[in-house]
Amino acid sequence: MERSSHARGDSARLDATFAALADPTRRAILARLAQGETSVMDLAKPFAMSQPAISKHLKVLERAGLISRGRDAQRRPCRIEAAPLAEANAYLEKYRQFWERTFENLDNLLEEMKAEQARSPRKKRTH
């Protein structure tokens, strides 16, 4: 079960990504940014939060490489960065596929169990 050294090298960056994604406010910010570039001021509006508090979250997201900020000193528009998000998603997807394969076994078993029950309808088993 050892992870390869290559996988370990990627690890720190992914940790930052998952940590950044763990917070509901930061996930909401990303969802908002997925609709397009937004200034910090506009971004803060829907949240019951001060602009400095939002800025703190933005810094975490920026450090994780999940967003980038524009040069415009006034607006500092935020933009979502797709690559690290896609990478984190890929891990979730691999994990999901493992379970999907396992549950397909269970689908097949349940079909057999239903067929057997139909063939020999006995009293319901009590557990």
Add this chain to the structure above:
Amino acid sequence: MMNTGKTKVTTPSDREIMITREFNAPRALVYDAYTRPELIRRWLGVQPGWSMAVCEVDLRVGGTYRYQWRGPDGMSMGMRGVYWEIVPREKLVSSEKFDEAWYQGDAMGTVEFRENAGRTTITTTIRYDSQEIRDAVLKSPMEQGMAAAFNTLEELLASL
């Protein structure tokens, strides 16, 4: 029966993984498949080239379970745990620990069974001791250890 893509995986908090899946069977059957060893061994963790060699279940609060899988080239993988809560056909709470743990400490798993119109939805929530451990599990799921088997024995599963 193929149900590809029906499994949902989410991270409801920073220490948890939640897996949701619907099955076309009543809850009593699904619960049996989760708790009776002769049924468990036919599906759980069974991947191409891998089968369950040991499956022991002492289904009572404080009782233990023990699973061990055997793979190609003498590879094996095992896990064990203790049942903490049992509500027949509704809920199972148990700890889980792998023999060669790629994460530290115990994880706690909760499986809930909900039936609606003859179909059963299972929600499994696994809680780890820390976010670091949870993330490590997401990044190197069980299949990591089975990668070699995948390359050589892809289609066996279809016949199950």
